[in-house]
Amino acid sequence: MVKQVRAARTRQALVRAAAEVFADDGYALASLPAISRRAGVSTGALHFHFPSKDLLAREVEAAATVSLQRLAARQDVPAARAPGAPGGSARPGPAAPPAGPALGGAALRLLVDVSRDLVLGLSADPVLRAGFGLGGDPSRKGGEGPGRWWNEWVHALLREAHGAGELAEGVSPEAAAVAVVAATLGLAGLASRHRFHFSPHLVEQFWALLLPGLAAPPPRRPARPGISAAESGPAPR
Numbered sequence: 001m002v003k004q005v006r007a008a009r010t011r012q013a014l015v016r017a018a019a020e021v022f023a024d025d026g027y028a029l030a031s032l033p034a035i036s037r038r039a040g041v042s043t044g045a046l047h048f049h050f051p052s053k054d055l056l057a058r059e060v061e062a063a064a065t066v067s068l069q070r071l072a073a074r075q076d077v078p079a080a081r082a083p084g085a086p087g088g089s090a091r092p093g094p095a096a097p098p099a100g101p102a103l104g105g106a107a108l109r110l111l112v113d114v115s116r117d118l119v120l121g122l123s124a125d126p127v128l129r130a131g132f133g134l135g136g137d138p139s140r141k142g143g144e145g146p147g148r149w150w151n152e153w154v155h156a157l158l159r160e161a162h163g164a165g166e167l168a169e170g171v172s173p174e175a176a177a178v179a180v181v182a183a184t185l186g187l188a189g190l191a192s193r194h195r196f197h198f199s200p201h202l203v204e205q206f207w208a209l210l211l212p213g214l215a216a217p218p219p220r221r222p223a224r225p226g227i228s229a230a231e232s233g234p235a236p237r
């Protein structure tokens with residue numbers, strides 16, 4: 001039992017160290033000796049757990065995908081679970097930041113919340129940052145990382161929003177998903193390659209620009225008898 005615990009801790013230390021090296025140097029320049037030194041373990045121990053750099057990179061991508069799934073699960077609602085994501089929410093997440101007018105139903109609010117947490121996670125979590133970076137690293141073939149899961153999740157959520165009438169008339173859920181995924185993966189690239197620091201305000205500004213064209217307008221308040229709709233004023237927010 002003690003050996004198993006020690007082995008698990010060594011493996012975790014190696015994944016964390018590898019993520020930091022991959023995030024700092026990229027896949028091509030990262031070396032196994034540098035990773036083992038950062039983890040504080042011998043190269044022999046590293047090769048015991050991960051015989052190749054590619055296997056270690058795949059483990060970092062898998063850990064990053066799990067981290068992303070947990071971000072989504074914290075904000076999750078039963079009607080918006082994605083393929084492969086943990087079911088249900090262990091605890092409610094923080095309230096969504098204001099993004100202009102009171103627009104968007106449950107699915108769009110979930111997307112705003114999770115995208116904000118993702119951007120903040122890219123700044124704080126080297127595993128998440130490295131996982132996205134490895135998926136788009138031109139020196140490495142076959143890597144997908146958490147980007148594929150994120151793409152599928154966003155597409156599924158926006159199709160759900162469309163079915164619930166949350167999207168504005170004429171808005172394609174597929175086109176909207178492409179825009180959201182492209183923006184967030186672009187931010188991920190900035191975080192992994194340029195150590196860009198993000199804040200919640202960046203996400204608020206992004207959604208303040210996108211959401212008014214994406215979300216269906218809120219329903220207007222019915223006019224009282226004898227009062228025209230124009231005189232009744234805008235719908236309550």
